[in-house]
Amino acid sequence: MYEPGRLNGEVFAEQLLLRLFAVHQKRLIRLMIARTPLNATADSSPSAPLAPGTVAPDFSLASAPDATVRLSSLRGRPVILVFYPNDWSPVCGDELSLFNEVLDEFRRHDAELLGISVDSVWCHKAYQEARHLGFSLLADFEPKGGVARAYGAYRDAAGTSERALFVIDRDGVIRWSYLSPVNVNPGADGILTALEALPAPTVAPR
């Protein structure tokens, strides 16, 4: 492309430089991903999270030492399932902390947010208190990762769940699912977009 007042060589050099940076950014990201154990599972059997349209497998998991949550008991309300590898992620502004800040927006859709990892109820309790999390953390502890497996969100090599998100509608059907690279916080935008796309509750007055 010819641009008046500029040398073609200059334009070319600039394009080349841009290309280099784009490649560089991609390579760095790939490197970061490759350094995590995700790579170990990627070769054998990559996880495939249950797809939209699938009836969400029911489960009953401990949410506290003396309480359990059954998914089917939440029928009539949208449910957000957040599978994450482990409690005590060392970064600030991690995935769960971010979702915690966005809870009001989720509640505007009457949605219930449930965090799920293979950690025990006691571990969850300490983590929840330390981070002031305003939603339930479920212990997918025995059989270990059983629910994560049912949702196609378990990493065998690591022995933890994937970083996977599911939005389930009021009738218990998965409407959106997303598998994030395990070291990438997926953010809340996808969940909000999925909630906005759900049909309004049928009880609404005409």
Add this chain to the structure above:
Amino acid sequence: MSPRLVPPVGPDDHESGSPNAPVTLVEYGDFECPHCGAAFPIVERIRERLGDRLRFVFRHFPLAEAHPHAEHAAEIAEAAGEHGAFWAMHRTLFEHQDALDDASLVRYAAGVGLDAEWAAGALAAGTFMSRVRHQFMSGVRSGVNGTPTFFINGMRYDLAVNERVLLATLESAALASSPV
């Protein structure tokens, strides 16, 4: 998942540098976040280095549950912004991350020329709360997933926040969009 800045930089934003700069760097940050504190001198040096070629915009992304002072710190910066002192307050807050309690915030407000009583009242009444929340939610919708998150000419920057890489990326973006 959109890694694009929504809404784009507009009249409600706090910006420094030249409005006609070929490259715009937007930071979503939290005044109490140590990573943002670490990024502050990097961004300062880059602003100095690029001069008129860079427009820098700061938007609030306080992780209030994790950082108990972050919300009020963001609000006091907005209060300062009402009196043309946003950037002075921005600097003060990042230079005093270890003392962001309300009494300190009001003292900083007085330090940048605000009426201390008015500033204390604005914090107590939550005068600037909705403005901060609005910026936070724009970050959520833009794919901000932690702090600091940077956008260069509207695209999320996913590389390491170190001076060399950030500067090189900004330089190339400036080249790509510089006027003929």
